[in-house]
Amino acid sequence: xxxxxWTAQPSxxxxxxxxxxxxxxxxxxxxxxxxxxxxxxxxxxVRVRELDALQERLYAQSRAGEAADSVLLVLQAMDSAGKxxxxxxxxxxxxxxxxxxxxxxxxxxxxRAHDFLWRIERxxxxxxxxxVFDRSHYEDVLIARVRDLASVAEIExxxxxxxxxxxxxxxxGTHVIKVMLHISPEEQKSRLMERLxxxxxxxxxNPGDVAERIRWPDYMAAYQTVFDRTSTERAPWxxxxxxxxxxxxxxxxxxxxxxxxxIDPQWPAADFxxxxxxxxxxxx
Amino acid sequence: xxxxxWTAQPSxxxxxxxxxxxxxxxxxxxxxxxxxxxxxxxxxxVRVRELDALQERLYAQSRAGEAADSVLLVLQAMDSAGKxxxxxxxxxxxxxxxxxxxxxxxxxxxxRAHDFLWRIERxxxxxxxxxVFDRSHYEDVLIARVRDLASVAEIExxxxxxxxxxxxxxxxGTHVIKVMLHISPEEQKSRLMERLxxxxxxxxxNPGDVAERIRWPDYMAAYQTVFDRTSTERAPWxxxxxxxxxxxxxxxxxxxxxxxxxIDPQWPAADFxxxxxxxxxxxx
Numbered sequence: 001x002x003x004x005x006w007t008a009q010p011s012x013x014x015x016x017x018x019x020x021x022x023x024x025x026x027x028x029x030x031x032x033x034x035x036x037x038x039x040x041x042x043x044x045x046v047r048v049r050e051l052d053a054l055q056e057r058l059y060a061q062s063r064a065g066e067a068a069d070s071v072l073l074v075l076q077a078m079d080s081a082g083k084x085x086x087x088x089x090x091x092x093x094x095x096x097x098x099x100x101x102x103x104x105x106x107x108x109x110x111x112r113a114h115d116f117l118w119r120i121e122r123x124x125x126x127x128x129x130x131x132v133f134d135r136s137h138y139e140d141v142l143i144a145r146v147r148d149l150a151s152v153a154e155i156e157x158x159x160x161x162x163x164x165x166x167x168x169x170x171x172x173g174t175h176v177i178k179v180m181l182h183i184s185p186e187e188q189k190s191r192l193m194e195r196l197x198x199x200x201x202x203x204x205x206n207p208g209d210v211a212e213r214i215r216w217p218d219y220m221a222a223y224q225t226v227f228d229r230t231s232t233e234r235a236p237w238x239x240x241x242x243x244x245x246x247x248x249x250x251x252x253x254x255x256x257x258x259x260x261x262x263i264d265p266q267w268p269a270a271d272f273x274x275x276x277x278x279x280x281x282x283x284x
Numbered sequence: 285x286x287x288x289x290w291t292a293q294p295s296x297x298x299x300x301x302x303x304x305x306x307x308x309x310x311x312x313x314x315x316x317x318x319x320x321x322x323x324x325x326x327x328x329x330v331r332v333r334e335l336d337a338l339q340e341r342l343y344a345q346s347r348a349g350e351a352a353d354s355v356l357l358v359l360q361a362m363d364s365a366g367k368x369x370x371x372x373x374x375x376x377x378x379x380x381x382x383x384x385x386x387x388x389x390x391x392x393x394x395x396r397a398h399d400f401l402w403r404i405e406r407x408x409x410x411x412x413x414x415x416v417f418d419r420s421h422y423e424d425v426l427i428a429r430v431r432d433l434a435s436v437a438e439i440e441x442x443x444x445x446x447x448x449x450x451x452x453x454x455x456x457g458t459h460v461i462k463v464m465l466h467i468s469p470e471e472q473k474s475r476l477m478e479r480l481x482x483x484x485x486x487x488x489x490n491p492g493d494v495a496e497r498i499r500w501p502d503y504m505a506a507y508q509t510v511f512d513r514t515s516t517e518r519a520p521w522x523x524x525x526x527x528x529x530x531x532x533x534x535x536x537x538x539x540x541x542x543x544x545x546x547i548d549p550q551w552p553a554a555d556f557x558x559x560x561x562x563x564x565x566x567x568x
Contacts, residue, residue, distance in 0.1 A: 060487040088379045095372045097387070097418075101380050134381075189565060196562050202554040203344040207561060210568050270486040277491060278480050281473060284494050 005039055008032040010251045011258040016227045016237040022220055027184040028243040033250065040246040047253055048093030054260040055098040055130055057267060062128030064268030068173035070125040071259050073252070074133045076142070077181035078219060079209045080191040081242050082249075083134050086181070090253045091132050100125050103134040116140040116158065117165050124169060130256070131174075137162060138178075141226055146218045159229040170234035175259045178235060179252055180223060181242035185216050289323055292316040294535045295542040300511045300521040306504055311468040312527040317534065324530040331537055332377030338544040339382040339414055341551060346412025348552030352457035354409040355543050357536070358417045360426070361465035362503060363493045364475040365526050366533075367418050370465070374537045375416050384409050387418040400424040400442065401449050408453060414540070415458075421446060422462075425510055430502045443513040454518035459543045462519060463536055464507060465526035469500050 013032050033040065061067045073091075075083045091099055102123040111119045117137055125131030141158050144150045150158075170176055183191075192213075195205040212219070231237040238255055242248040297316050317324065345351045357375075359367045375383055386407040395403045401421055409415030425442050428434045434442075454460055467475075476497075479489040496503070515521040522539055526532040 060484075063487050084381065087381055092376070092380050096376050096380060096383060096385050096416075097368065097371055099380060103381070132380075189568070192565055193562065196558055196565065199554075200344075200551045202558070203347055203552050205554070205556070205561070207556050207564075210561075210564055213568050267484045268487050270483075270489070272489070272491050274480055274486070277489070277494075278477065280491075280494055281476055281480065284473070284497050 005035040005043060006032050006254065007034050009258065010238070010240070010254040014238040014240055014251060014255075016231040016239060020227055020231070020239075022182070022224045022227065022239065025182055025239050025241060027182045027187065027241050029241045030244055030247040031241065033247060037244070037246045040244075040250050044089065044246070044250050044253060047250075047257060048090070051090075051253060051257055051260070052094050052098075054257070054265065055094050058130075058260060058263060058265040059098050059128035061265040061268055062126075064271065066268050067263075067265070068127045069263045069265065070127050070129050070131065070174045071256065071263075072125055072131040072133070072169065072174050072176045073256060074136045074138070074176070074178040075181065076136060076138050076179070076223075077242065078183060078188060078216075079206075079212060080188050080195075081181040081183040082245050083181060085245055086179075086249060086252050087132060087134060089249050090256070091130070094130060098128070098130055100129050100131045101134065102132070104136055104139065115161075117161060120165075125174060127173060137165075138226060138230075142219065142222045143212075145222045145225075146215050159226075162230050163232060163235075166230075166232065166235035175263065176235035177255050177259055178231075178237045179255065180227075180237065180239050181248055182239050183242045185213065187243040188213060289319040289327060290316050290538065291318050293542065294522070294524070294538040298522040298524055298535060298539075300515040300523060304511055304515070304523075306466070306508045306511065306523065309466055309523050309525060311466045311471065311525050313525045314528055314531040315525065317531060321528070321530045324528075324534050328373065328530070328534050328537060331534075331541060332374070335374075335537060335541055335544065336378050336382075338541070338549065339378050342414075342544060342547060342549040343382050343412035345549040345552055346410075348555065350552050351547075351549070352411045353547045353549065354411050354413050354415065354458045355540065355547075356409055356415040356417070356453070356458050356460045357540060358420045358422070358460070358462040359465065360420060360422050360463070360507075361526065362467060362472060362500070363490075363496060364472050364479075365465040365467040366529050367465060369529055370463075370533055370536050371416060371418060373533050374540070375414070378414060382412070382414055384413050384415045385418065386416070388420055388423065399445075401445065404449075409458060411457060421449075422510060422514075426503065426506045427496075429506045429509075430499055443510075446514050447516060447519075450514075450516065450519035459547065460519035461539050461543055462515075462521045463539065464511075464521065464523050465532055466523050467526045469497065471527040472497060 010032055058069060075086060077083050087101065120137045141155055145155050166176055192205065192209060195201040227237050240248050240251045294316055342353060359370060361367050371385065404421045425439055429439050450460055476489065476493060479485040511521050524532050524535045
């Protein structure tokens with residue numbers, strides 16, 4: 001049973017198109033969804049089974065060598081915006097055998113010795129798999145820009161390199177979905193404060209988060225440039241309002257479902273003689 | 285709420301100790317569990333939340349650098365015994381961020397150019413993580429023995445190499461749980477037949493499975509030798525009756541829970557001044 005409480009598809013209304021302005025997005029909104037938190041949670045639970053079923057069929061299709069489709073979900077956000085919750089509650093509903101999760105932290109020495117896309121390329125999903133990036137190559141044009149970790153010329157080069165890279169990835173059969181979870185600074189303050197107030201959350205708190213938080217306007221400007229430069233037809237960005245965790249999870253789930261429905265994977269035909277195998281098995 | 289329908293702990297009664305004989309194990313049994321399938325499924329759903337909570341605490345503890353504990357679940361079985369179901373229904377209940385799943389297939393050319401433990405070592409879980417091996421280095425003393433893929437002397441060497449390797453892994457903080465899912469040949473026939481009867485399962489069927497199936501007694505003998513030679517104090521084997529899928533899942537869940545309870549991970553103390561951070565955050 002599908003609840004279908006959407007009045008507009010997230011894949012349409014959350015998409016970054018021409019003239020998009022991040023400043024116009026309300027992080028507290030729930031665009032396209034008619035329903036409250038309880039309804040949202042109910043829908044999440046129902047639809048996760050569809051997601052799991054579609055992924056299994058995608059995997060089956062790829063195993064037969066009939067298609068090279070895969071999905072890549074890129075997650076970017078300010079701290080505490082809910083990337084971990086997306087991974088746990090949306091991605092976690094899919095068979096782990098169908099997921100390749102990669103968390104990109106501060107580059108290691110080995111990674112820094114290579115081009116910034118080197119470590120990314122090594123973690124692209126194989127056919128049949130949903131790849132998930134918790135942070136990504138976009139760190140190299142976000143924190144790198146805000147913190148002056150690379151020259152202006154180098155960062156300019158990277159936007160073009162990213163577009164070229166993602167074009168090739170998409171051409172090879174990977175459906176790229178890039179998501180920015182958008183929270184308000186007020187909501188972030190409240191979430192970080194909760195981490196300080198609960199001893200079982202202290203481990204999630206990093207004093208460095210406040211230093212990044214102070215540069216909020218710089219980060220929003222860097223995101224706006226990312227959207228202007230890298231939201232393409234084949235690898236579009238989606239900005240998902242994330243002050244309501246339940247909405248963000250549901251919206252990202254819908255984006256994944258839309259990608260899989262677009263692929264429309266089919267159970268592959270047997271490449272052996274089914275009746276002959278039945279006899280052979282029965283005799284064994 | 286915990287249901288606790290166990291009369292004996294799987295970590296005790298399923299453990300391979302001195303004098304263990306695989307031939308004495310009934311694949312259709314449900315040892316230690318008082319309850320039917322419905323009760324088993326209910327308990328699985330309840331206990332998965334405990335497993336997820338314990339893993340989160342294990343991860344938190346490791347992040348603070350306070351402990352190097354991890355868990356490694358090794359899954360071995362004849363085809364269709366239910367490894368995939370364990371991954372989906374037991375491991376799948378844990379936050380994907382806490383899991384490192386590795387499926388070891390026929391070795392690639394690169395892998396064959398190295399020692400058989402090379403590809404294994406690269407997939408060991410980091411502190412805080414539950415590693416899961418779907419097949420493992422044991423293929424190199426199981427199919428390798430049955431199919432004469434290596435000399436007798438080489439296979440003898442491998443038992444010792446495995447014990448030495450696992451001893452080091454355990455000393456480094458990894459709690460190793462090795463599981464053989466034990467089905468009967470009759471149950472396997474029925475499961476393979478189902479794959480042939482359902483078009484949406486054809487992709488899971490491989491004509492080569494029947495060829496392996498015919499060598500059942502050879503495989504059981506190879507497993508018995510594996511148990512005799514490699515069930516150690518620090519890296520014990522457990523033989524889990526698996527004709528009832530619900531029982532096998534529940535038993536493996538209990539084995540994981542027992543390992544985590546044994547580690548008894550604790551929330552780490554903050555390595556910053558909590559009150560000072562609250563003021564700093566409030567002012568930001």
